[in-house]
Amino acid sequence: MKKPRKQIKHFHEPGDLHELTFSCYQRKPLLTNQDWNKLLCQSIDRALKSQKFRLISFVIMPEHLHLFVYPVGNECRIDRFLAAIKRPFSYRIKEQLVQLNSPLLNHLTTTANSGKNVFHFWQKGPGYDRNLTGRQAVLAAINYIHQNPVQRKLVRNMSDWKWSSARWYESDGNTVDPDLPVIHGLPWDFFATASVE
Numbered sequence: 001m002k003k004p005r006k007q008i009k010h011f012h013e014p015g016d017l018h019e020l021t022f023s024c025y026q027r028k029p030l031l032t033n034q035d036w037n038k039l040l041c042q043s044i045d046r047a048l049k050s051q052k053f054r055l056i057s058f059v060i061m062p063e064h065l066h067l068f069v070y071p072v073g074n075e076c077r078i079d080r081f082l083a084a085i086k087r088p089f090s091y092r093i094k095e096q097l098v099q100l101n102s103p104l105l106n107h108l109t110t111t112a113n114s115g116k117n118v119f120h121f122w123q124k125g126p127g128y129d130r131n132l133t134g135r136q137a138v139l140a141a142i143n144y145i146h147q148n149p150v151q152r153k154l155v156r157n158m159s160d161w162k163w164s165s166a167r168w169y170e171s172d173g174n175t176v177d178p179d180l181p182v183i184h185g186l187p188w189d190f191f192a193t194a195s196v197e
């Protein structure tokens with residue numbers, strides 16, 4: 001017998017925090033282009049607004065990204081949130097590649113069973129989604145996200161990586177980079193309600 005799917009809780013309950021991970025097509029390092037990363041950040045910002053989510057932390061790596069978010073609306077639809085990021089961004093990148101007649105377009109295009117050509121920027125599937133509730137688990141997740149570029153030896157210090165919320169956290173929210181999505185941090189009441197685990 002199948003287990004019933006876990007119901008999404010309202011945003012003020014700690015179970016609503018979502019750590020999301022999704023990858024570029026075939027794990028190709030497609031997120032090394034600064035202009036594309038800016039477009040991706042714009043797409044994340046628009047999705048946060050339209051789907052009523054807030055951004056706790058994030059990092060864009062060369063072939064994947066991590067987003068740590070929570071909903072502020074009545075419905076929490078991770079699939080819609082991800083689609084609101086991925087589809088518009090992928091469409092804009094495809095348009096650029098077509099205009100440039102870039103050979104990368106061929107590497108990111110496959111032929112479906114219907115015979116139609118399909119462009120892929122993102123790996124198929126929803127990626128990884130994990131709910132976090134305990135204070136220690138949440139703080140560890142934020143640190144893990146920020147440490148990604150250091151672990152990969154892309155930078156020495158996590159705040160040296162532009163495409164991350166690390167500098168925002170190090171400055172207590174006083175460092176705002178217009179190229180990055182708006183970072184909200186944890187819900188104001190999270191630590192009052194979060195378990196210590």
